[in-house]
Amino acid sequence: MPKQKLILIGNGMAGIRAIEEILKLKPNDFDITVFGSEPYPNYNRIQLSKVLQGDTDVSDITLNEWQWYEDNNIRLYPGETVMKIDKQKQIVYTDKDREEAYDQLIIATGSNPFMLPLPGADKEGVTAFRDIKDCEKMIDYSKKHKRAAVIGGGLLGLEAARGLLNLGMDVDVIHLSDFLMERQLDRAAGELLQKELEAQGMNFLLEKQTAEITGKKHVTGLKFNDGGKIAADLVVMAVGIKPNIALAKENGIEVNRGIVVNDFMETDVPNIYAVGECAEHRQMVYGLVAPLYEQGQALAKRICGVDAEQGYQGSVLSTQLKVSGVDVFSTGKINEDKSSKAIKVFDEWRGTYKKLIVDEGKLAGAVLFGDTKDGNRLLSFIKKGANVEEYLDAGQSEESGVDLVAGMPDDEIICGCNGVSKGTIVDAIKNDSLTTVEQVKGCTNASRSCGTCKSLVSDLLEYTLGDDYADNQEESICGCTTLTKDEVIAEIKDKGLTHTREVMNVLGWKTEEGCSKCKPALNYYMGMLNPIEYEDEKESRFVNERMHANIQKDGTYSVVPRMYGGVTNSKDLRKIADVADKYEVGMIKLTGGQRIDLLGIQKQDLPSIWADLDMPSGSAYAKGLRTVKTCVGANFCRFGTQDSVGMGIDLEKKFEGLNTPHKIKMSVSACPRNCAEGGVKDVGVIGLDGVWEIHVAGNGGTHLRKADLLCKVKTSEELMEIVGAYLQYYRETANYLERTSAWVERVGIDHVKEVVVDDKKKRDELNERMDLALSAVQEPWGEAIKNETLLKELYEKVNVPTASK
Numbered sequence: 001m002p003k004q005k006l007i008l009i010g011n012g013m014a015g016i017r018a019i020e021e022i023l024k025l026k027p028n029d030f031d032i033t034v035f036g037s038e039p040y041p042n043y044n045r046i047q048l049s050k051v052l053q054g055d056t057d058v059s060d061i062t063l064n065e066w067q068w069y070e071d072n073n074i075r076l077y078p079g080e081t082v083m084k085i086d087k088q089k090q091i092v093y094t095d096k097d098r099e100e101a102y103d104q105l106i107i108a109t110g111s112n113p114f115m116l117p118l119p120g121a122d123k124e125g126v127t128a129f130r131d132i133k134d135c136e137k138m139i140d141y142s143k144k145h146k147r148a149a150v151i152g153g154g155l156l157g158l159e160a161a162r163g164l165l166n167l168g169m170d171v172d173v174i175h176l177s178d179f180l181m182e183r184q185l186d187r188a189a190g191e192l193l194q195k196e197l198e199a200q201g202m203n204f205l206l207e208k209q210t211a212e213i214t215g216k217k218h219v220t221g222l223k224f225n226d227g228g229k230i231a232a233d234l235v236v237m238a239v240g241i242k243p244n245i246a247l248a249k250e251n252g253i254e255v256n257r258g259i260v261v262n263d264f265m266e267t268d269v270p271n272i273y274a275v276g277e278c279a280e281h282r283q284m285v286y287g288l289v290a291p292l293y294e295q296g297q298a299l300a301k302r303i304c305g306v307d308a309e310q311g312y313q314g315s316v317l318s319t320q321l322k323v324s325g326v327d328v329f330s331t332g333k334i335n336e337d338k339s340s341k342a343i344k345v346f347d348e349w350r351g352t353y354k355k356l357i358v359d360e361g362k363l364a365g366a367v368l369f370g371d372t373k374d375g376n377r378l379l380s381f382i383k384k385g386a387n388v389e390e391y392l393d394a395g396q397s398e399e400s401g402v403d404l405v406a407g408m409p410d411d412e413i414i415c416g417c418n419g420v421s422k423g424t425i426v427d428a429i430k431n432d433s434l435t436t437v438e439q440v441k442g443c444t445n446a447s448r449s450c451g452t453c454k455s456l457v458s459d460l461l462e463y464t465l466g467d468d469y470a471d472n473q474e475e476s477i478c479g480c481t482t483l484t485k486d487e488v489i490a491e492i493k494d495k496g497l498t499h500t501r502e503v504m505n506v507l508g509w510k511t512e513e514g515c516s517k518c519k520p521a522l523n524y525y526m527g528m529l530n531p532i533e534y535e536d537e538k539e540s541r542f543v544n545e546r547m548h549a550n551i552q553k554d555g556t557y558s559v560v561p562r563m564y565g566g567v568t569n570s571k572d573l574r575k576i577a578d579v580a581d582k583y584e585v586g587m588i589k590l591t592g593g594q595r596i597d598l599l600g601i602q603k604q605d606l607p608s609i610w611a612d613l614d615m616p617s618g619s620a621y622a623k624g625l626r627t628v629k630t631c632v633g634a635n636f637c638r639f640g641t642q643d644s645v646g647m648g649i650d651l652e653k654k655f656e657g658l659n660t661p662h663k664i665k666m667s668v669s670a671c672p673r674n675c676a677e678g679g680v681k682d683v684g685v686i687g688l689d690g691v692w693e694i695h696v697a698g699n700g701g702t703h704l705r706k707a708d709l710l711c712k713v714k715t716s717e718e719l720m721e722i723v724g725a726y727l728q729y730y731r732e733t734a735n736y737l738e739r740t741s742a743w744v745e746r747v748g749i750d751h752v753k754e755v756v757v758d759d760k761k762k763r764d765e766l767n768e769r770m771d772l773a774l775s776a777v778q779e780p781w782g783e784a785i786k787n788e789t790l791l792k793e794l795y796e797k798v799n800v801p802t803a804s805k
């Protein structure tokens with residue numbers, strides 16, 4: 001039977017969760033295409049608060065890597081917006097002039113932040129807080145400016161304010177109501193929260209209505225209706241969201257506040273569904289992930305025709321503020337009315353507050369401040385419509401940690417975002433031999449969203465595994481196995497395993513084919529252990545490494561030829577210019593590593609460009625040596641003490657093409673002025689009079705780290721020997737995808753010195769193994785253009801999105 005064409009508009013949290021649910025039910029029934037306006041794979045929007053607060057990094061919040069789309073044969077068009085839907089012909093049209101037919105269409109366009117239409121709202125320095133771009137903008141501003149004003153004292157505004165404080169700014173929060181988070185808390189909890197946040201350094205202006213944003217081109221402050229004003233260099237609007245319904249509305253799909261759907265997430269147009277923040281179900285529009293995920297489950301069942309009698313029934317909401325040091329929780333009804341009664345406990349000494357709302361004898365809602373460990377239990381009671389006596393009789397546990405989870409019934413919700421109960425997690429731990437929070441996340445989704453339930457999941461692991469948990473803290477390679485990297489490597493050596501499939505088979509992998517995390521890792525470990533005999537598995541590599549070129553956001557590729565030490569000549573420059581003209585290269589750009597990057601290249605042109613260039617690959621895509629950047633050195637610079645260019649070229653020639661756990665950047669400078677920036681390189685060599693200093697484990701990227709001095713050597717032979725041993729030790733002991741900076745942080749620079757510098761015997765052994773690995777290196781572009789099968793498979797077949805011309 002031909003596959004049904006399924007299109008998802010909106011590559012966000014709700015839409016992609018719905019696709020995951022569909023793939024679970026019917027992995028082979030749909031030909032799936034996803035359009036997303038943002039140029040990223042699906043990421044955890046919730047964690048943007050944590051990114052701003054400095055607890056995590058943008059690069060760590062991806063929920064589904066590019067590889068996931070590939071592995072599931074999903075065509076993703078990132079950075080592409082659907083502009084029109086033809087309901088009769090069942091075709092969507094995008095802003096890149098693409099048209100795509102569908103049998104089933106899911107609209108998951110989320111929300112737009114509500115921007116107050118104030119005079120001056122278009123000035124520089126005014127932002128929303130909704131996506132990666134906004135988050136990066138705020139981080140950037142905090143580096144140059146001091147005063148921030150956040151308009152809106154709701155969940156988003158307060159999380160933004162905490163982040164801006166962490167970034168060193170002075171923060172005023174301007175709020176319309178006379179207490180904070182009035183949509184989620186009652187007055188008592190709101191006031192306690194205010195005190196706590198004031199103690200943390202926030203300043204509040206309550207009952208204030210902003211009238212104008214002042215400044216010329218750039219914001220300088222706010223004026224209020226009451227005549228007051230404050231100074232500000234950055235203004236963040238966090239005053240709620242509006243469902244993004246424009247596309248549906250313009251194309252004749254019924255909308256109200258959101259896109260109107262029934263219990264099966266069907267709109268009024270056949271074969272068109274809506275899910276997530278853009279959808280309106282029984283007059284409710286939701287702005288938290290838990291209900292959106294429940295909607296996704298109902299939608300998946302409907303589309304797959306599986307057990308779909310009941311559909312989505314609406315959700316009981318619960319919220320928790322993600323600001324460290326403040327525990328606030330609310331669920332269900334938060335204010336008493338004529339039909340309800342409240343039970344309130346205020347412990348002024350401990351600073352805790354608890355209010356339960358009882359509606360006709362049943363628990364209907366709760367507000368907690370200061371101690372929120374009972375939150376999820378209350379949510380469970382409310383969800384099942386329990387009588388308040390039942391809750392009170394069960395008694396609130398004063399315990400915490402393992403004792404607390406031990407006393408929970410099996411149906412108690414542990415992860416509110418994903419609706420995962422204690423019973424589900426314990427069963428998964430037992431049945432799938434899980435030992436880490438990461439594995440529980442991979443298996444059950446618990447802790448995959450806001451992450452506040454991580455400690456409960458960890459408690460459940462400890463409760464279920466006992467001493468085994470304590471002994472087993474090292475993370476396994478991925479959710480497909482409970483084995484750690486060291487255990488897997490030991491087993492490969494011990495049992496003489498030779499293929500990744502064999503490893504998975506013999507070591508009892510839970511999935512037949514592995515996943516996007518373990519496949520490339522195993523491929524790397526096998527190649528590292530057995531460089532001569534092991535045949536690299538191209539299909540296990542990430543797309544860039546497989547293609548020997550970096551894929552760009554529009555589906556084209558970039559080509560960077562090697563220029564040893566950053567030195568070129570007129571002949572190579574002419575060849576590059578000719579190639580650029582012949583293939584109408586979109587942009588020619590100098591890279592930070594002193595190379596020339598040709599951008600905007602069509603996949604099918606890659607092999608002929610490599611042939612025309614007739615230069616080695618610059619490995620700009622590789623988990624291996626990228627570049628050795630050099631300063632001009634003693635031959636030209638009046639400060640130079642050593643031949644940095646010659647040394648850089650030698651290093652690059654020696655280690656090019658080597659596979660490493662992650663990319664390697666090197667540099668050589670010829671004096672302490674360090675023009676080649678050795679302080680932020682994996683290996684940064686600095687020449688002094690008669691001496692080379694070798695600095696290692698620097699990182700100039702997202703995890704900024706200054707390099708450590710490994711040692712000083714006198715001769716270039718010694719330098720090569722130390723760098724060789726250092727790189728080989730990294731290759732053998734780092735986790736796959738661990739940069740040298742993280743690896744050295746983990747194992748300690750002193751330990752690395754002991755092995756690589758102090759122990760001559762170990763150094764020689766490492767260099768022997770390094771030489772073996774280097775002897776197996778092949779030039780990838782030269783190899784690729786000779787291989788007919790590879791050319792056909794990779795460069796002719798269209799299996800990744802290509803840009804429209």
Ligand SMILES: Cc1cc2nc3c(=O)[nH]c(=O)nc-3n(C[C@H](O)[C@H](O)[C@H](O)COP(=O)(O)OP(=O)(O)OC[C@H]3O[C@@H](n4cnc5c(N)ncnc54)[C@H](O)[C@@H]3O)c2cc1C
Nearest residue numbers: 010012013014036037045081082109110276277287288289
């Ligand atoms: C900073 C922050 C913190 C949060 N914290 C929490 C929290 O702790 N707990 C919680 O439950 N929720 C939280 N939320 C809310 C939660 O992130 C959202 O409820 C959730 O992301 C909504 O998912 P969605 O898929 O409906 O919409 P989105 O995630 O907004 O995804 C919609 C996507 O569709 C794209 N799109 C729109 N129109 C088109 C088009 N025409 N063509 C192609 N693509 C299109 C958009 O660019 C967007 O990427 C937070 C939100 C923010 C901003």
Ligand SMILES: NC(=O)c1ccc[n+]([C@@H]2O[C@H](COP(=O)([O-])OP(=O)(O)OC[C@H]3O[C@@H](n4cnc5c(N)ncnc54)[C@H](O)[C@@H]3O)[C@@H](O)[C@H]2O)c1
Nearest residue numbers: 152153154155156157174175176238239240287320321322
């Ligand atoms: N921890 C979490 O669960 C979390 C965190 C961040 C965001 N979110 C979600 O993101 C969405 C957006 O959050 P939000 O906080 O913007 O929405 P919200 O509607 O919860 O809060 C907006 C707040 O802004 C105030 N406000 C409105 N107009 C104002 C004005 N002119 N001046 C000053 N204050 C004004 C309101 O009184 C309200 O308290 C929501 O759906 C929220 O649930 C959730």
Ligand code: SF4
Nearest residue numbers: 631637640671674675
């Ligand atoms: S690092 Fe020193 S030698 Fe090299 S270019 Fe800079 S100033 Fe000159």
Ligand code: FES
Nearest residue numbers: 415417449450451
């Ligand atoms: S409660 Fe948010 S991820 Fe579990």
